[in-house]
Each structure stands twice: as C-alpha cells, then as structure tokens.
Amino acid sequence: MFYNQVGNVALGSRLRMLSEKITEDAKQIYSLYGVNLKPKWFPVFYVLSHSEGKSITVIANTIGHSHPSVSKIVREMAKEGIVMENSDKDDGRKNIVQLTEKGKEIAVKIEDQYLDVNLAVEEALAQTQNNIWKALDEFEFLLDRKSLLKRVQDQKKIREMKNVSIIPYENKYITDFKQLNKDWITKYFKLEGADNKVLDHPKEYILDKGGYIFVALYKEEPVGVCALLKMEHPDYDYELGKMAVSDKAKGKGIGWLLGKAVVDKAKSLNARNVYLESNTKLIPAITLYHKLGFKKVAGQPTPYERCNIHMELKF
Amino acid sequence: MFYNQVGNVALGSRLRMLSEKITEDAKQIYSLYGVNLKPKWFPVFYVLSHSEGKSITVIANTIGHSHPSVSKIVREMAKEGIVMENSDKDDGRKNIVQLTEKGKEIAVKIEDQYLDVNLAVEEALAQTQNNIWKALDEFEFLLDRKSLLKRVQDQKKIREMKNVSIIPYENKYITDFKQLNKDWITKYFKLEGADNKVLDHPKEYILDKGGYIFVALYKEEPVGVCALLKMEHPDYDYELGKMAVSDKAKGKGIGWLLGKAVVDKAKSLNARNVYLESNTKLIPAITLYHKLGFKKVAGQPTPYERCNIHMELKF
DNA sequence: ATTAATTACGTAACTGATTACGCAAATATA
DNA sequence: TATATTTGCGTAATCAGTTACGTAATTAAT
Structure with a gap:
C-alpha cells in the first residue's frame, strides 16, 4: 500500500482517508436505526442530549469545532425540528440551543445504537495488538507536549x-x-x-x-x-x-x-x-x-x- | 477530553481532527525547508518523483484519491512550473504528467525533509505503547475483512x-x-x-x-x-x-x-x-x-x- | 458616564476533498 | 465495418470543515 511506502510524511493524509471511510459507514448506520441524524450533527447532538441547553460557543469548545461550524449545524438541525434556539435572557448575544421533544425522542432511540457501535468497535479492537484509541491518545499527548513542527525543527538542527x-x-x-x-x-x-x-x-x-x-x-x-x-x-x-x-x-x-x-x-x-x-x-x-x-x-x-x-x- | 467520553461513535471525527492538526504543521514544515509545495500536493509529487511520467488515473489509483482531485492538483502544480502535462502518443485520452526541471530540483531539496520528518515521528512513536501506524494497519485490515456497518448490524441482531x-x-x-x-x-x-x-x-x-x-x-x-x-x-x-x-x-x-x-x-x-x-x-x-x-x-x-x-x- | 475592549455569533469566502456528468478516444462486438 | 461499450479525464456541483470579517451586546477602564 502506498502510504506504508511513503512513510511518516503522509500520516495526515492517511488519517483523513480512514476518517472518511468510517464516516461513510456511519451514515448508513444511522439509517439502520431509523435515526434521522447526519453523522456531522452527532457531536452537537451528543452534547445537547447531555445538558439542558448550551450556547453556540460553549458547544463549539466542547466538541472542538469552530463556532461557525456549530452555528451551521444547529441551523440544519433546527430546520429538521431536532433542536430549538432561544436567546439568553441575561445575555442577549447568546443563542441557547436545546433539544426539542423530537430531539429527545431521537436521544432515546439512539441509545441502542451507542451500545451496538461500542460493542462492535470494541470487539474489533480486542483483536488488535495496537489499540487505535490508545495510539491516538498517546500520539496527541506527545504532540501537545512538543508539536510536530518543533520535533522536525530539532531533527533538522541535529x-x-x-x-x-x-x-x-x-x-x-x-x-x-x-x-x-x-x-x-x-x-x-x-x-x-x-x-x-x-x-x-x-x-x-x-x-x-x-x-x-x-x-x-x-x-x-x-x-x-x-x-x-x-x-x-x-x-x-x-x-x-x-x-x-x-x-x-x-x-x-x-x-x-x-x-x-x-x-x-x-x-x-x-x-x-x-x-x-x-x-x-x-x-x-x-x-x-x-x-x-x-x-x-x-x-x-x-x-x-x-x-x-x-x-x-x-x- | 470530549472524544474519550463520547466513545467509539466518534472515531471518525477524531481521526479527522488529528489529521487536520498534522496537516497544519506540515504546511509550516515545507516552508521550513524552503520547498514551495502545498501539503496536499505531496502524494502526487511523491509518485512523480519516483517515476518517468504517469497518467492522471494511474496517479489517482496509486495515491487513493479520486481522479478529479488529481486533475486539480496537477493543474495547480503545473501553474507553479513543478510538473508538465503531455498527451500520450499512443492514447490521446491520456494526460501524462511528469516533473519539470524545477520539480526535480525540489525533489532533491526535499530529501532532507523526508529524513528529518521520519526521524522526528519515529522518535515520538518510540515513546508510545500503541504505535499509531500499526494501529491503523490493523484497524484497516479488520475493516477490510468486515466493514464497520456489518459489524454494527451483527451487534444489533445479537x-x-x-x-x-x-x-x-x-x-x-x-x-x-x-x-x-x-x-x-x-x-x-x-x-x-x-x-x-x-x-x-x-x-x-x-x-x-x-x-x-x-x-x-x-x-x-x-x-x-x-x-x-x-x-x-x-x-x-x-x-x-x-x-x-x-x-x-x-x-x-x-x-x-x-x-x-x-x-x-x-x-x-x-x-x-x-x-x-x-x-x-x-x-x-x-x-x-x-x-x-x-x-x-x-x-x-x-x-x-x-x-x-x-x-x-x-x- | 463615556469610551474602549472583549465576547457571541452570524455571514461570506475559501479549502480540500468528493460524486455526478459529459465528451472524446479507444476497444469490443455484431 | 458500423455500432456499442468502456476508459480517461475535465468541469460543475456538493460537502464538511475552516478563516476572515462585521455587528451587536456586554464588560472594563478612564
């Protein structure tokens, strides 16, 4: 396979490709459960299903997206009647988003899906020597301590x-x-x-x-x-x-x-x-x-x- | 961190985010070496620097992109004078792409960068218990044998x-x-x-x-x-x-x-x-x-x- | 009490990929 | 040999994210 040959230079591309493959399947998994959610809505949906209304930027920060991204997602979800938006009483700038009744119904329906996906992935990962979640944790930890750029700079110097x-x-x-x-x-x-x-x-x-x-x-x-x-x-x-x-x-x-x-x-x-x-x-x-x-x-x-x-x- | 809490449902999102982080650094790494390449050009560039001219679809297949993607990348690189396009003598449909002299010079310059990036990543990975490359290999292997969708379906049935x-x-x-x-x-x-x-x-x-x-x-x-x-x-x-x-x-x-x-x-x-x-x-x-x-x-x-x-x- | 700075968030434009589609060249088939 | 199918690849539209920027509301500073 190409990426094994190219070496570490192309790690970014490879991650993106696997991510696309998984998201592709995710789309079908949602329809399997009769849940009318786009995969990209999921992080926002998840946050809202575990809280009583959050503002756009708070959601953006917890899921690690930019706020315009959340803003767009929320608008799409609102159009589908899954969430509703209200401006905060104390702070007129804030747009407080929360699940509608329909959204809450989906939250219940989706519980089974969580279970199944978790078990499916866990079963797969049990067969691996190198756990991808742990690998991601470790790698991100290392990059937090010293960025890839800095590491390459140091290597260049040496x-x-x-x-x-x-x-x-x-x-x-x-x-x-x-x-x-x-x-x-x-x-x-x-x-x-x-x-x-x-x-x-x-x-x-x-x-x-x-x-x-x-x-x-x-x-x-x-x-x-x-x-x-x-x-x-x-x-x-x-x-x-x-x-x-x-x-x-x-x-x-x-x-x-x-x-x-x-x-x-x-x-x-x-x-x-x-x-x-x-x-x-x-x-x-x-x-x-x-x-x-x-x-x-x-x-x-x-x-x-x-x-x-x-x-x-x-x- | 959010993604650890959400569980396996969000593996796709997480991979994408790490990929973005790495690509961001990659951009700066290129400029560190005075190499005028966009990170997204790299896979195409790599293929061409190891061969004497290849057609669009051949490149697309080796790097695992769609052909329009390669088509666009090639056009951008041609504009920068890094590659040149010629139609095949035997098959008029084919667009044979190869490095120009300028492209070949970059190929030489970039060698040092390969070395440094490889060593930097390898040094980082040596500190991990779960090697991310191996984890990707294993996980992709498992998904090839049985897609995530099928795994979830089976789990649902059980x-x-x-x-x-x-x-x-x-x-x-x-x-x-x-x-x-x-x-x-x-x-x-x-x-x-x-x-x-x-x-x-x-x-x-x-x-x-x-x-x-x-x-x-x-x-x-x-x-x-x-x-x-x-x-x-x-x-x-x-x-x-x-x-x-x-x-x-x-x-x-x-x-x-x-x-x-x-x-x-x-x-x-x-x-x-x-x-x-x-x-x-x-x-x-x-x-x-x-x-x-x-x-x-x-x-x-x-x-x-x-x-x-x-x-x-x-x- | 103004004025300045910050914050929240929406819109617009851009990015790097994709799929959909169409045309022309090459190949297969009747 | 004429016709149908396949192949190569370019263009257009779409997607899921981003950054850049503007505006209004809030908070801090003089």
Missing part, C-alpha cells in the same frame, strides 16, 4: 550540526573573520575603533597574545567565528569574544558549537574562568551564554560602548 | 435477539397466526384453499393431529410464527410449515430462532427427520433453511401451488 565543523583559525579566513563580525555589529550597533583594530589584525591582537580563534564551516564554507582572548587581569584568565554567525546559517546550533570549542580550549589551558561582554539587546546570544554556563557578573572597564552586560563562566 | 422470546402457541394468538401468514403469502403469491383451512383452524389441523406451533414475541408483541406439523408418511415424520415473520421485525434473527425451536421440538420427539416445502423465489427463507441444516430433496405431492422446492433435515 542533522545540520553534522555538516558543521569547527576548525582552528588560519590566515586565509582573515576576510571572513572581519566580514562576519562586521555584519552583525553594524546590524545592531556601529563599528567602534577597538573593533577595527582587532578585526583587521587578528594575529597581532589575538593569536600573538596567547589567544585562539575558531572557524565554523558549514559544508566547507566559513559561516561563523569565535575567539578566545588572553586577558591580563588578576581575576580573569580568558575572554570569549568576536563571536559571529552568518544569518543564513542561523538555527543550526553553530553558535553553541563555537562557544563549546572556545570553552573547551580554555579548560584545556587550565584557565580558572572565561569572561565575556555583551549587550542585553542580543537575546539569543545571552540565552546561548547561559546555556554554556555563563553567569552575570559586575562589570569590568571595557573599550566597547555597546557593552552593557558582563558574564563569567567559572570552571 | 442485542435484539435477546428481546425475542419463542413461546408455545396459545389460543389468543389465533389472529396473529393467520395475519402474519396471510401477509407474506399475499405479498408474493395468492392465498390458496389449503391455506385458509389451516390458518382458520390451527387447533384442528395442526395441534390436534400431534403438531406444534411456536410464537415469537419481540418485546412482548407477537411478530412471528412457525408450525411443526405431524405427517402421515412412510419416510417423513414431521413438516416445518407456516413460518412467517413480520416485515418490521426482519433482521433480528427471528426466523432462525423459530426454525431452531421447531427443529429442537422435532428432535425431542425422536423424529427421524423434518420435511418442508417452499419456493425458490423466497431466497432469504431458503438461505435460512440451509443454515438450519435442510437439504434439497425430490418432491412429494403437495396441495400448494406455490411450492417448487422440497427440503429435508435428517437427524
């Missing part, structure tokens, strides 16, 4: 992370190092003197001073950079800085991989800690730093105007 | 049989005995002299001669009758006759219960066999006699014109 490699800086990446940083800085702030100095001469200002730079490649193309800078400070040994990830490569976990590489490097150098400066406007960056284990600390003097938050990761 | 009681004839049923028989005879044939004799005087012509009559009550109301008549014949001991079931009580297994009662009575009387006469036009009756164990035999002389088949049950 797969794409495999195409990302973090390598040590080489001189050929000098323009990428500058451009990637320039891009994000100018997007949110403006380039400062200190930026130009470091971005134009990474060797002199970072590497030669005992620092390190990492480059993230996505399918061999440089899409992110991050530096570990040596600090001359009594309390701090290293600083994480110049982290930049290209916009088109966002959402692949590249920032996390770069941060991890820098932190791991610092650890391997027996650093006591890593320090960093950022701006609270950069919410995704701050979130990332938290994930990496950084905590907010009181500020240090900094040459950068844009900096308004200071963080530290203690080993 | 329940209604419980409301049927088979009791010995009493004089107060004399009009029912006559009317029920008259109804079916005049519906298919015409009343004969022999009929009137027996129907007007059951005591004289049946009971006093060593025969028996049974009455079927449905909810205390007489809805069927059947007689076991003593025969004066070297080969046959008893005859099953005057079986009648009211139209409004058909499909409740009443005929079977009456037949069973008569046959059991004959057995308890140490009869060697039971004989009967009928007409091949009465297909449900003949089927019932077969179910009770009667077999066709060569005819005996009979006072009834309508009789064209003779059957015997040997103990």
Whole structure:
C-alpha cells in the first residue's frame, strides 16, 4: 500500500482517508436505526442530549469545532425540528440551543445504537495488538507536549550540526573573520575603533597574545567565528569574544558549537574562568551564554560602548 | 477530553481532527525547508518523483484519491512550473504528467525533509505503547475483512435477539397466526384453499393431529410464527410449515430462532427427520433453511401451488 | 458616564476533498 | 465495418470543515 511506502510524511493524509471511510459507514448506520441524524450533527447532538441547553460557543469548545461550524449545524438541525434556539435572557448575544421533544425522542432511540457501535468497535479492537484509541491518545499527548513542527525543527538542527565543523583559525579566513563580525555589529550597533583594530589584525591582537580563534564551516564554507582572548587581569584568565554567525546559517546550533570549542580550549589551558561582554539587546546570544554556563557578573572597564552586560563562566 | 467520553461513535471525527492538526504543521514544515509545495500536493509529487511520467488515473489509483482531485492538483502544480502535462502518443485520452526541471530540483531539496520528518515521528512513536501506524494497519485490515456497518448490524441482531422470546402457541394468538401468514403469502403469491383451512383452524389441523406451533414475541408483541406439523408418511415424520415473520421485525434473527425451536421440538420427539416445502423465489427463507441444516430433496405431492422446492433435515 | 475592549455569533469566502456528468478516444462486438 | 461499450479525464456541483470579517451586546477602564 502506498502510504506504508511513503512513510511518516503522509500520516495526515492517511488519517483523513480512514476518517472518511468510517464516516461513510456511519451514515448508513444511522439509517439502520431509523435515526434521522447526519453523522456531522452527532457531536452537537451528543452534547445537547447531555445538558439542558448550551450556547453556540460553549458547544463549539466542547466538541472542538469552530463556532461557525456549530452555528451551521444547529441551523440544519433546527430546520429538521431536532433542536430549538432561544436567546439568553441575561445575555442577549447568546443563542441557547436545546433539544426539542423530537430531539429527545431521537436521544432515546439512539441509545441502542451507542451500545451496538461500542460493542462492535470494541470487539474489533480486542483483536488488535495496537489499540487505535490508545495510539491516538498517546500520539496527541506527545504532540501537545512538543508539536510536530518543533520535533522536525530539532531533527533538522541535529542533522545540520553534522555538516558543521569547527576548525582552528588560519590566515586565509582573515576576510571572513572581519566580514562576519562586521555584519552583525553594524546590524545592531556601529563599528567602534577597538573593533577595527582587532578585526583587521587578528594575529597581532589575538593569536600573538596567547589567544585562539575558531572557524565554523558549514559544508566547507566559513559561516561563523569565535575567539578566545588572553586577558591580563588578576581575576580573569580568558575572554570569549568576536563571536559571529552568518544569518543564513542561523538555527543550526553553530553558535553553541563555537562557544563549546572556545570553552573547551580554555579548560584545556587550565584557565580558572572565561569572561565575556555583551549587550542585553542580543537575546539569543545571552540565552546561548547561559546555556554554556555563563553567569552575570559586575562589570569590568571595557573599550566597547555597546557593552552593557558582563558574564563569567567559572570552571 | 470530549472524544474519550463520547466513545467509539466518534472515531471518525477524531481521526479527522488529528489529521487536520498534522496537516497544519506540515504546511509550516515545507516552508521550513524552503520547498514551495502545498501539503496536499505531496502524494502526487511523491509518485512523480519516483517515476518517468504517469497518467492522471494511474496517479489517482496509486495515491487513493479520486481522479478529479488529481486533475486539480496537477493543474495547480503545473501553474507553479513543478510538473508538465503531455498527451500520450499512443492514447490521446491520456494526460501524462511528469516533473519539470524545477520539480526535480525540489525533489532533491526535499530529501532532507523526508529524513528529518521520519526521524522526528519515529522518535515520538518510540515513546508510545500503541504505535499509531500499526494501529491503523490493523484497524484497516479488520475493516477490510468486515466493514464497520456489518459489524454494527451483527451487534444489533445479537442485542435484539435477546428481546425475542419463542413461546408455545396459545389460543389468543389465533389472529396473529393467520395475519402474519396471510401477509407474506399475499405479498408474493395468492392465498390458496389449503391455506385458509389451516390458518382458520390451527387447533384442528395442526395441534390436534400431534403438531406444534411456536410464537415469537419481540418485546412482548407477537411478530412471528412457525408450525411443526405431524405427517402421515412412510419416510417423513414431521413438516416445518407456516413460518412467517413480520416485515418490521426482519433482521433480528427471528426466523432462525423459530426454525431452531421447531427443529429442537422435532428432535425431542425422536423424529427421524423434518420435511418442508417452499419456493425458490423466497431466497432469504431458503438461505435460512440451509443454515438450519435442510437439504434439497425430490418432491412429494403437495396441495400448494406455490411450492417448487422440497427440503429435508435428517437427524 | 463615556469610551474602549472583549465576547457571541452570524455571514461570506475559501479549502480540500468528493460524486455526478459529459465528451472524446479507444476497444469490443455484431 | 458500423455500432456499442468502456476508459480517461475535465468541469460543475456538493460537502464538511475552516478563516476572515462585521455587528451587536456586554464588560472594563478612564
């Protein structure tokens, strides 16, 4: 069968098809019992047969339909004399729907049908290994906790992370190092003197001073950079800085991989800690730093105007 | 949740709702991958990406849609430049659809999406006790073997049989005995002299001669009758006759219960066999006699014109 | 006490499927 | 070879739901 071959991508279509098949039979089942109800009326009818009048939106919410859907169904049922509509005395907007005498007669007649359908389905399900009701319950529970979309997004990220490699800086990446940083800085702030100095001469200002730079490649193309800078400070040994990830490569976990590489490097150098400066406007960056284990600390003097938050990761 | 409360009657609705939820997410998943496909196009797209051109009906049959549905989908996809249509050289009626270059590019792009969706769903399903795919397989298999309608019908019959009681004839049923028989005879044939004799005087012509009559009550109301008549014949001991079931009580297994009662009575009387006469036009009756164990035999002389088949049950 | 926001619900338009129907091409039959 | 039947597929109408939007009634805020 086609849907077994296609795989999980087509679960939606398959569910719809089974649903149609069942509804088709349902139509005939109603006529079998001489009950003049359309299958689509059933959820509304059921709600009303267990209560003394409910408003349109209340019905819609309990059965999980939109209110126009209920509105239409109620009108059809009213035409058949199964329900009657009255506006609420206290709230003129509300349309209170309840079963007529005829409707109540149907409610009695239909009891046998409930019994038979329940037994028929139960008997069938008893023969299965995987109970479809329970399967639906479980699957809906899982989707409630985390939507299909989110699950696929996560899977995408995991797969794409495999195409990302973090390598040590080489001189050929000098323009990428500058451009990637320039891009994000100018997007949110403006380039400062200190930026130009470091971005134009990474060797002199970072590497030669005992620092390190990492480059993230996505399918061999440089899409992110991050530096570990040596600090001359009594309390701090290293600083994480110049982290930049290209916009088109966002959402692949590249920032996390770069941060991890820098932190791991610092650890391997027996650093006591890593320090960093950022701006609270950069919410995704701050979130990332938290994930990496950084905590907010009181500020240090900094040459950068844009900096308004200071963080530290203690080993 | 509503649908758990309602029970099996609403399985169709519930499946549809989950299907909608999934399709909703699917829409966003496509855009996540920059693939310009509507979810509803997917089955058609999938078929085409695995073949070199197929006709509308062939696609419709493989994906289990109606052909107008495929026709519309193809037109939409053609408008987007994803597929192209050409009429078949050998058969001018056929519209052969295949992917364009653009379509093939999408087919490549979408591969990653297949992978991610599959893994995402599989990961979710791994956490369930009742696998929804397997549940669907099993349930569809069961429905293929016996439709939901048939299952409910059977259940209805079983329940209604419980409301049927088979009791010995009493004089107060004399009009029912006559009317029920008259109804079916005049519906298919015409009343004969022999009929009137027996129907007007059951005591004289049946009971006093060593025969028996049974009455079927449905909810205390007489809805069927059947007689076991003593025969004066070297080969046959008893005859099953005057079986009648009211139209409004058909499909409740009443005929079977009456037949069973008569046959059991004959057995308890140490009869060697039971004989009967009928007409091949009465297909449900003949089927019932077969179910009770009667077999066709060569005819005996009979006072009834309508009789064209003779059957015997040997103990 | 106004004014603004929210709520209830009806109408209209849209969506993704279906069945019904009709025409033309191909195939079977007399 | 002419006619009847079957097949392929497009168009139209329908169905069961949706979203979008407008209006009136109620409730909240100034």
